[in-house]
Amino acid sequence: MTESNLNVPKTERCAFCDYLSGRRPFTILCRSEKIAILVTREQRGIGHVIVIPVRHVPTLLELDATERHALIDAVAAVASAIDNAFERPGIAVWQNNGTAAHQTIPHAHFHVAGTLPGRSTEFGDVPELSVEETDRIAAQIREVSDNLC
Numbered sequence: 796m797t798e799s800n801l802n803v804p805k806t807e808r809c810a811f812c813d814y815l816s817g818r819r820p821f822t823i824l825c826r827s828e829k830i831a832i833l834v835t836r837e838q839r840g841i842g843h844v845i846v847i848p849v850r851h852v853p854t855l856l857e858l859d860a861t862e863r864h865a866l867i868d869a870v871a872a873v874a875s876a877i878d879n880a881f882e883r884p885g886i887a888v889w890q891n892n893g894t895a896a897h898q899t900i901p902h903a904h905f906h907v908a909g910t911l912p913g914r915s916t917e918f919g920d921v922p923e924l925s926v927e928e929t930d931r932i933a934a935q936i937r938e939v940s941d942n943l944c
């Protein structure tokens with residue numbers, strides 16, 4: 796597939812590829828041949844995860860059909876797991892392409908998060924959790940669903 800016309804952030808290294816390779820520690824909830832689900836250290840909701848293709852692809856526009864299908868299946872499965880684990884009244888799913896859309900990491904990804912008490916999700920500053928804390932969130936999600944990827 797050809798490159799898109801979108802402007803994506805320029806970074807020396809891809810953070811998501813570094814997490815998948817183990818170069819930088821991060822909580823990987825699960826991983827298959829095509830996709831992985833990460834627990835972000837910037838929790839903008841209750842049980843906020845990131846669903847990514849394993850292959851480095853800058854935006855939604857460069858994904859192939861098998862990746863697209865695997866990603867939406869994983870988004871739906873983890874949304875259901877978040878519903879079971881955290882009993883939130885809403886679940887937000889969002890996906891940004893290009894710097895104009897506020898994409899910050901140039902590797903296609905979907906956010907999935909249970910809503911915060913009394914409102915949706917937090918788009919301002921949030922504290923950065925430790926990997927131990929995001930590991931605990933992953934354990935809570937795994938407790939209700941052990942087959943997400």
Ligand SMILES: [Zn+2]
Nearest residue numbers: 809812851902
């Ligand atoms: Zn990448």
